Amino acid sequence: MNSIDISVVWAGIIAFAVFAYVVMDGFDLGIGILFPTFAMGEERDQAMNSIAPVWDGNETWLVLGGGGLLAVFPLAYAIILPATYPLMIAMLLGLVFRGVAFEFRWRNAAHRPYWDMAFALGSLVATIAQGITLGAILQGIRVADNAYAGAWLDWLSPFTLLTGAALVLGYSLLGASWLVWKTEGAAQAHARRMAFALGIATLIAMAAVSAATPFLHNDYWRRWFTVPGVFLTAQVPLLVLITAAVFFWSLRRGAERLPFLMVLALFLLNFVGLGISVYPYLVPRQVTIWDAAAPRQSQEFMLVGTAVIFPIILGYTAWAYWVFRGKAGTHGYH
Amino acid sequence: MIDHLDPTTLARAQFAFTVSFHFIFPAFSIGLASYLAVLEALWLKTGKGLYLDVFMYWVKIFAVVFGMGVVSGIVMSYQFGTNWSVYSQKVGPIIGPLMAYEVLTAFFLEAGFLGVMLFGMAKVGKSLHFFATCMVALGTLISATWIVSANSWMHTPVGFLVNANGQFVPAGSWWPIVFNPSFPYRLVHTVIAAYLTTALAVGGVGAWHLLVDRTNLHARTLFSMAMWMAALVGPVQILAGDTQGLNTLKYQPIKVLAMEGDYDPSPSGAPLVLFGLPSNADAVVHARLEIPKLGSLILLHDPNAPLPGLKDFARSKWPPVPIVFWSFRIMVGVGLAILGLGVCSLIARASGRLYDWRLLHWSAVIMGPAGFVAVIAGWVTTEVGRQPYTVYGQLLTAQSHSPLAAPAVAASLVVFAVVYFSVFGAGTAYLLRMMARAPTSREVEPPHLPQRAAGITPAAGMEQTSATESDHELHRH
Numbered sequence: 001m002n003s004i005d006i007s008v009v010w011a012g013i014i015a016f017a018v019f020a021y022v023v024m025d026g027f028d029l030g031i032g033i034l035f036p037t038f039a040m041g042e043e044r045d046q047a048m049n050s051i052a053p054v055w056d057g058n059e060t061w062l063v064l065g066g067g068g069l070l071a072v073f074p075l076a077y078a079i080i081l082p083a084t085y086p087l088m089i090a091m092l093l094g095l096v097f098r099g100v101a102f103e104f105r106w107r108n109a110a111h112r113p114y115w116d117m118a119f120a121l122g123s124l125v126a127t128i129a130q131g132i133t134l135g136a137i138l139q140g141i142r143v144a145d146n147a148y149a150g151a152w153l154d155w156l157s158p159f160t161l162l163t164g165a166a167l168v169l170g171y172s173l174l175g176a177s178w179l180v181w182k183t184e185g186a187a188q189a190h191a192r193r194m195a196f197a198l199g200i201a202t203l204i205a206m207a208a209v210s211a212a213t214p215f216l217h218n219d220y221w222r223r224w225f226t227v228p229g230v231f232l233t234a235q236v237p238l239l240v241l242i243t244a245a246v247f248f249w250s251l252r253r254g255a256e257r258l259p260f261l262m263v264l265a266l267f268l269l270n271f272v273g274l275g276i277s278v279y280p281y282l283v284p285r286q287v288t289i290w291d292a293a294a295p296r297q298s299q300e301f302m303l304v305g306t307a308v309i310f311p312i313i314l315g316y317t318a319w320a321y322w323v324f325r326g327k328a329g330t331h332g333y334h
Numbered sequence: 335m336i337d338h339l340d341p342t343t344l345a346r347a348q349f350a351f352t353v354s355f356h357f358i359f360p361a362f363s364i365g366l367a368s369y370l371a372v373l374e375a376l377w378l379k380t381g382k383g384l385y386l387d388v389f390m391y392w393v394k395i396f397a398v399v400f401g402m403g404v405v406s407g408i409v410m411s412y413q414f415g416t417n418w419s420v421y422s423q424k425v426g427p428i429i430g431p432l433m434a435y436e437v438l439t440a441f442f443l444e445a446g447f448l449g450v451m452l453f454g455m456a457k458v459g460k461s462l463h464f465f466a467t468c469m470v471a472l473g474t475l476i477s478a479t480w481i482v483s484a485n486s487w488m489h490t491p492v493g494f495l496v497n498a499n500g501q502f503v504p505a506g507s508w509w510p511i512v513f514n515p516s517f518p519y520r521l522v523h524t525v526i527a528a529y530l531t532t533a534l535a536v537g538g539v540g541a542w543h544l545l546v547d548r549t550n551l552h553a554r555t556l557f558s559m560a561m562w563m564a565a566l567v568g569p570v571q572i573l574a575g576d577t578q579g580l581n582t583l584k585y586q587p588i589k590v591l592a593m594e595g596d597y598d599p600s601p602s603g604a605p606l607v608l609f610g611l612p613s614n615a616d617a618v619v620h621a622r623l624e625i626p627k628l629g630s631l632i633l634l635h636d637p638n639a640p641l642p643g644l645k646d647f648a649r650s651k652w653p654p655v656p657i658v659f660w661s662f663r664i665m666v667g668v669g670l671a672i673l674g675l676g677v678c679s680l681i682a683r684a685s686g687r688l689y690d691w692r693l694l695h696w697s698a699v700i701m702g703p704a705g706f707v708a709v710i711a712g713w714v715t716t717e718v719g720r721q722p723y724t725v726y727g728q729l730l731t732a733q734s735h736s737p738l739a740a741p742a743v744a745a746s747l748v749v750f751a752v753v754y755f756s757v758f759g760a761g762t763a764y765l766l767r768m769m770a771r772a773p774t775s776r777e778v779e780p781p782h783l784p785q786r787a788a789g790i791t792p793a794a795g796m797e798q799t800s801a802t803e804s805d806h807e808l809h810r811h
Binding site for chain 1: 406411426428508749760
C-alpha cells in the first residue's frame with residue numbers, strides 16, 4: 001500500500017467520476033438545450049423518452065463528484081464551492097427545473113410547453129454554470145489561509161465566458177449524436193443535421209479555448225510547448241483531428257452509433273488535455289492533491305468500499321442501459 | 335432587513351429552508367418504495383389484478399415524488415460546500431466518507447433500478463421488474479441509514495481526534511463513528527416516521543375515495559392497509575420516540591430541557607409542561623399548564639427523580655427554547671393523533687364498519703398530510719435543539735459558515751425560496767390531482783406478454799425485448 005500514493009489513486013477516481021458525469025449528464029443536458037428545436041409531439045417525446053430511464057443515474061455522478069471531493073479532498077471542496085458560489089447556485093437551480101420537467105410535462109397537457117421551456121432553460125443554465133466553473137478553476141482562484149479569499153464575482157472573465165459557451169456547444173453535440181443513435185424518422189434527421197453543425201462549432205470552440213489557455217499563465221505554456229514534453233502533448237491535437245475526421249465521415253455515411261462514440265472520444269481527449277494542464281493541482285498553482293487530501297484513514301476507508309462497490313455500480317448501470325437499448329419510441333408509462 | 339442579518343443567520347436560514355423542503359420528499363419516497371415492493375409482491379403471490387392496479391396508481395405518484403427528492407437532494411450535497419465551507423474543511427474527513435458511501439451504496443442503486451421500475455415492466459418481465467422495485471426500496475433504506483449516521487454523529491460525536499489543521503479525523507476504527515451513540519435510535523425513529531407518513535397519505539387518499547364511493551375495492555385496499563400500519567406501527571413509534579428521548583437526555587440534556595421547557599432545576603421531580611410560552615430572555619415559561627411529576631416519570635421512569643434545569647448550564651449553550659419547545663409539542667401531538675386514528679380503525683374493523691364509518695374516513699383525510707408535519711417538526715426539534723453547535727459541544731455554528739458576504743447569501747436564499755415554492759408547489763398540485771383521481775381496475779392492463787406466458791424462459795424472453803413497435807403496444811398511454 002505504501003508504494004502506491006493513495007491521494008493519486010483518489011485523484012484518478014474523482015477524475016473518472018467527473019468524466020463519467022460530463023459525458024453521461026452531458027448528453028442529457030445537451031438534449032435539454034436542443035429541446036426547443038424539436039417539433040412538439042412525437043419528436044420531443046422521443047427525445048425525452050431516450051433519456052427518461054437513465055437521467056437520474058447520470059446525475060448521481062455529480063453527487064458522487066461533490067460527495068467524493070468532500071470526503072477525500074475536503075480543502076478543495078471548501079475552496080472551490082465558495083469561489084464559484086453564484087455559479088453553483090445557478091447550476092443547482094437549473095438542475096431543479098430540468099429534473100422535475102421529466103415527470104411534470106406529462107401531468108397536464110396545457111402546462112407542457114412551460115415545462116418543456118423549463119427543461120431547456122434549466123439545462124442551458126446548468127451547462128453554462130459548469131462551463132464557467134471549469135474556466136474559473138483554470139484561470140485561478142485566490143486562496144489565503146486555507147480558504148477562498150476572493151470576491152463573489154471573481155469567476156467572471158472573457159475566458160470563463162468562452163469556456164461556458166464551449167461547454168454548451170460540446171454538450172449539445174453529445175446530445176445531438178445521442179439522438180442520432182436513439183431516435184428515428186424526422187427526429188433523427190433533425191438530430192443528424194444539428195450534429196453536423198455542432199461538430200464544426202465545437203471544434204472551433206475547442207481551438208479557441210486551447211489557444212487561450214496557455215496565455216492564462218506561464219505554467220500552462222511550459223507544460224504544453226517545451227521540449228521534450230511537446231512531443232507527447234502534440235499527440236492530443238493530432239488525435240483530436242483524427243477523431244473529428246471519423247466523426248464527420250461516419251455522420252455523412254448515415255452511421256447511427258459511431259458519431260456518438262467519436263464525440264465521447266473527443267471529450268476524453270479534452271479531458272486528457274485538461275489533466276496535462278492542471279495535474280497535480282486541484283486548485284491550479286495553489287492547492288495540490290496532497291495539500292487537499294483528507295487524512296489517510298478517511299481515504300483508505302473510502303477506497304476499500306469503492307474498490308468493491310464501483311464494479312457493481314458499473315455493472316447494473318450497464319444493465320439498465322442494455323434494457324433500454326434500441327430506439328426510444330414515443331410511449332412511456334404515462 | 336438584510337443589514338441586520340449576518341451571514342451565519344442567513345446561511346442557517348437557507349440550509350434550514352432547503353433541507354426542510356427536501357426532507358418531505360424522501361420521507362414519502364422511503365415509505366412509498368417499500369409499499370410498492372409489498373404491493374408488487376402481493377400481486378405476484380396472489381395474481382390479483384387489484385394489487386397491480388394499486389401498484390400502477392402509486393408508482394406514477396412515486397416517480398413525481400422521487401424526482402423532486404433527487405433534485406432537492408443534489409442541492410443539499412453542494413450546500414455543505416457553498417454555505418458551510420469551514421465546516422466542510424474541518425469535518426469533511428469524518429462526514430464526507432459517510433455521505434460518499436450513501437452515494438455509492440444507495441443513490442446509484444436507486445437510480446440504476448428506477449428506470450426499470452418505472453418503464454421496464456414490458457421489457458424485463460415480472461420477476462426482474464420485482465427485483466428492480468426491491469432494489470429501489472432497499473436503496474431508500476440504505477440511504478436513510480448513512481445519512482442518519484452522519485447526522486447522528488453531529489449530535490453525538492465520538493471516535494475522533496482534532497489534528498494540527500483543526501480537522502476532525504478518525505481516532506482509530508470507523509465502527510464507533512458510524513455506530514455513534516444516538517444513531518440506532520434515530521434510524522429506527524426516522525424510518526418508522528417515513529413509513530407512518532406514507533401510511534397516512536395512502537390512508538387519506540383511500541378514505542377520500544371511500545367518501546365518494548364506499549364500494550370502491552381499490553380505495554378499500556388502500557384504506558385498510560394504511561389503517562393496519564397506523565394501528566400497529568403508531569404505538570411502536572411512540573416507544574421508539576421515548577427511547578430516543580432517553581438517549582438524548584443522556585448525551586444532550588440541554589436539548590431535552592429545552593423540549594420540556596425546564597428552565598429551573600427540579601430537585602424533587604420535574605413536571606410535564608403541556609403548554610406555555612417559553613422566553614429565553616426571562617428564562618421562564620409563561621402561562622404554563624403542567625402536570626406535576628409526570629416529566630420525571632416519562633424521562634427517568636421515576637416521578638420523584640431530580641432533573642436539572644437549563645439554568646444549570648451556561649446561557650451561551652442554550653438553543654432557542656421556544657422553537658424547540660413548540661416543534662416538539664407539534665410532533666408529539668401528531669403522534670398521539672395517529673395512535674387515536676389507529677385505535678379507532680381497530681374498533682371499526684372489529685365491528686365491521688371500517689368502510690362505512692364516515693367520521694373515521696374524514697379523520698383519515700384530515701390526517702393525510704399530518705405525517706409530513708410531524709416529520710418536519712421532529713427534524714426542527716432535533717436540529718434546532720443542537721444549536722449553538724454544528725458538531726455538538728465541539729464546533730460552533732458561528733464558526734462553520736463560508737467566508738461569503740451577506741448579500742450573496744441573502745440573494746441566493748430569496749431565489750431558493752421563489753424557485754422551491756413555485757416548482758415544488760406545482761409538483762404538489764400535480765400530486766393532489768393524481769390522488770384526486772380514484773384508483774380503478776382500468777389503471778393499467780396487466781402486461782399481456784404472450785411470448786412469455788407461453789412458457790418461454792425469462793432469458794429467452796429477454797432476447798425478444800428490443801424496443802420494437804410490438805413492445806410499445808404493451809404500454810398504456
